[in-house]
Amino acid sequence: MLRRNLWFAFTFLLAAGLVVPDAVAQSAPAAAGAWDYRLLATNKTSTMQKEMNQAADAGFRFQGVMGGQTAFGGNEVVTIFAKPKDAPAKGHYKYLLLATNRTSTMQKEMQQAGDEGFEYKGQTVFQTAFGGQEVVVILERDTDVSAGRWEYRLLATKKTSTMQKELLEAGEQGFSFVGVTVAQTAFGGPEVVCITRRPAK
Numbered sequence: 001m002l003r004r005n006l007w008f009a010f011t012f013l014l015a016a017g018l019v020v021p022d023a024v025a026q027s028a029p030a031a032a033g034a035w036d037y038r039l040l041a042t043n044k045t046s047t048m049q050k051e052m053n054q055a056a057d058a059g060f061r062f063q064g065v066m067g068g069q070t071a072f073g074g075n076e077v078v079t080i081f082a083k084p085k086d087a088p089a090k091g092h093y094k095y096l097l098l099a100t101n102r103t104s105t106m107q108k109e110m111q112q113a114g115d116e117g118f119e120y121k122g123q124t125v126f127q128t129a130f131g132g133q134e135v136v137v138i139l140e141r142d143t144d145v146s147a148g149r150w151e152y153r154l155l156a157t158k159k160t161s162t163m164q165k166e167l168l169e170a171g172e173q174g175f176s177f178v179g180v181t182v183a184q185t186a187f188g189g190p191e192v193v194c195i196t197r198r199p200a201k
Contacts (some may be wrong), residue, residue, distance in 0.1 A: 034085040036060075041070060041078045045126065045136060048077050049097040052138075055081045056091040065138050067126035075127035077136055092144040094118075099126060099134045101183075103156040103193065106135055110152040110195070113139050117147025120197060123179045133184040135193055149200035151175075156193045163192050174198045 038060050040051045052062070060081035067077045096118055098109045110120075118139035126136045141147050153175050155166045167177065175196035182192055 036083050036085050038081040039078065040081065041076045043074055043076050045077060045097055045099040045134070048079065049095065052079060052081070052095040052097065056093045056095055059083045059087050059089045059091045061091070061093055062095060062121050062138060062140055065122040065124050065136065067124040067136060069127075077124065077126050079138070092142060094141045094143055096139045096141075098137045098139070101134045103135075103154055103191070106137065107152070107154040110137060110139075110154060114150035114152050114197070114200065117141050117149060119147070119150060120152070120178045120195060123181055123193075123195060125181050125183045135181055135183050137179075137195065150197050151200045153196045154193065155196065156191045158189060158191055160192060163194060167194060167196070170196045 038055050038058075040048060040055065042048045042051065056062075060083045063080040063082050065077065065079045068075070070076050070078070096113050098106060098113070100106050100109070118141045120137065121140045122138045124136050126134045153170055155163060155170065157163050157166065171177075175198045178195050178197055180192065180194045182190065184190055
């Protein structure tokens with residue numbers, strides 16, 4: 001009887017909010033936390049990289065990217081950055097934006113970034129002012145830690161069956177998939193572009 005009465009008392013206190021399980025108590029601050037966002041939009045990729053690093057210096061971190069037609073800006077690259085409201089206004093991330101319509105150039109530039117410890121974060125397709133399309137890739141490096149090096153492999157082909165084969169070959173060599181776009185490249189026409197990576201040896 002005593003045990004039953006104690007159980008009813010505990011149930012009453014829990015319902016009244018006077019007894020809070022540890023899991024609930026620990027998750028409450030995170031659920032109540034506020035976020036600050038910064039949206040960047042431009043039709044010049046060189047301007048975007050500058051603005052991205054300005055946001056990073058203010059404590060923001062990259063969340064996502066998309067290229068497309070906006071109501072007033074025309075064809076633009078749009079990126080979203082975020083940080084917790086209570087985070088210090090000082091960042092420790094650096095960003096690179098790579099944009100080209102030549103897959104061979106993108107492969108070269110991505111590998112140079114990988115050698116410097118930059119890690120893939122996102123990609124999209126951007127319609128340039130001259131009517132072409134560029135594949136845009138965002139990479140990030142934490143300046144507070146000793147970054148590991150990455151080996152990147154960019155796969156580009158018109159045929160999905162060929163891409164299937166190339167992905168399997170890359171996977172057998174330890175490359176993991178990180179992103180895909182479909183773009184009108186300078187020489188290949190409409191191509192499926194996949195990016196893979198593995199830790200550099």
